[in-house]
Amino acid sequence: MTIANRLREFLDGAGVNYGEVAHSEAMTSAGSAHAAHVPGRQVAKPVVIHHETGYVLAVVPSTHRVELSTLQEILDRRLGLASEQEIAKLFDDCATGAVPPIGAAYGVPTYLDESLDKVEDLYFEAGDHRTLVHVSGEAFRALTKDARRARFSHAP
Numbered sequence: 001m002t003i004a005n006r007l008r009e010f011l012d013g014a015g016v017n018y019g020e021v022a023h024s025e026a027m028t029s030a031g032s033a034h035a036a037h038v039p040g041r042q043v044a045k046p047v048v049i050h051h052e053t054g055y056v057l058a059v060v061p062s063t064h065r066v067e068l069s070t071l072q073e074i075l076d077r078r079l080g081l082a083s084e085q086e087i088a089k090l091f092d093d094c095a096t097g098a099v100p101p102i103g104a105a106y107g108v109p110t111y112l113d114e115s116l117d118k119v120e121d122l123y124f125e126a127g128d129h130r131t132l133v134h135v136s137g138e139a140f141r142a143l144t145k146d147a148r149r150a151r152f153s154h155a156p
Helices: 005-014 029-036 068-075 084-090 114-118 137-143
Strands: 019-022 043-051 054-061 110-113 121-125 131-136 148-150
Touching: 005 137, 029 043, 029 121, 043 068, 043 084, 054 114, 068 110, 068 148, 110 114, 114 137, 114 148, 121 137, 131 137
Parallel strands: 043 121, 054 110, 110 148
Antiparallel strands: 019 131, 043 054, 121 131
């Protein structure tokens, strides 16, 4: 597998330039950054969150953790981490744990940590455990133009 079909269709439809970066198998965003020799702060890590009426994608740098309590305040609802089964249904063309941070490609509302808006080059999971997508910061902002921006992460 390389880029997941729905993600590829979304990228192509958006008309942005992107590249594929192959790397050895990695099971986390931080691991992918290391395997691809990319700084972790440049890798966008999605976290699938559930609430009483659906799901949202919280996207942070791979070097950060989502502050769930802050995100709860922003959304004004109780939140929890989605299960692997829930994630597999939402991102059915992706390997477990290799979700891309482009929620619009999957109809999932997205919240983007505003620290990612300052990054010049970004990388993110392509839908498998061996490929990252590389885009410019400008292209990433275009791909996530409908995402709500806020500060809801911190470095451990």
